[in-house]
């Protein structure tokens with residue numbers, strides 16, 4: 001199976017009843033500012049080249065962001081922050097992401113999430129995280145030949161990702177490394193040569209960026225280090 005086939009399959013997933021109901025309800029009711037939009041209202045696949053050296057693992061699509069536009073981190077403030085940082089370090093061709101045909105392309109980076117449907121209050125349940133995990137596992141397995149670094153945005157993604165990496169043969173230390181901004185853990189594979197660098201970064205949510213807990217310089221620093229670790 002290719003990543004394109006995986007993405008196509010993913011967009012038809014209805015495994016989480018609460019999230020299916022929420023993503024479709026939001027799409028049907030809309031926000032007034034987006035009344036003329038035809039909301040996507042389905043699972044949002046990863047975005048970026050299928051031979052990426054860096055994966056970005058977020059949390060879940062935003063109700064009126066990716067759940068509206070159909071592309072990861074596109075059409076909301078979190079995405080404005082993320083793509084501006086990727087552009088600043090030379091990993092995106094433009095700093096903005098507004099809709100699926102806006103011309104944005106990423107260089108060596110694929111943006112995905114451990115939960116692919118918008119959750120109420122941006123909070124998936126542990127059961128929803130576990131139900132969606134196989135999609136992330138398959139995506140990372142398909143990226144494996146080129147993947148050198150993963151930037152994880154927030155503790156939820158970190159918790160979701162470590163079991164996926166362990167199951168894929170990466171030697172995750174015990175106790176498991178803690179999430180933190182700027183953390184860099186180099187993992188070795190049990191059977192294959194090469195390293196995978198795991199970087200922690202605070203999530204680019206408004207909760208962090210509006211309060212100054214996370215600044216553009218902090219995100220650019222992490223992506224700059226990931227870029228160097230990935231040889232880009």
Ligand code: SF4
Nearest residue numbers: 013015016043117132
């Ligand atoms: Fe399927 Fe994941 Fe959406 Fe659940 S969150 S319905 S597993 S795509």
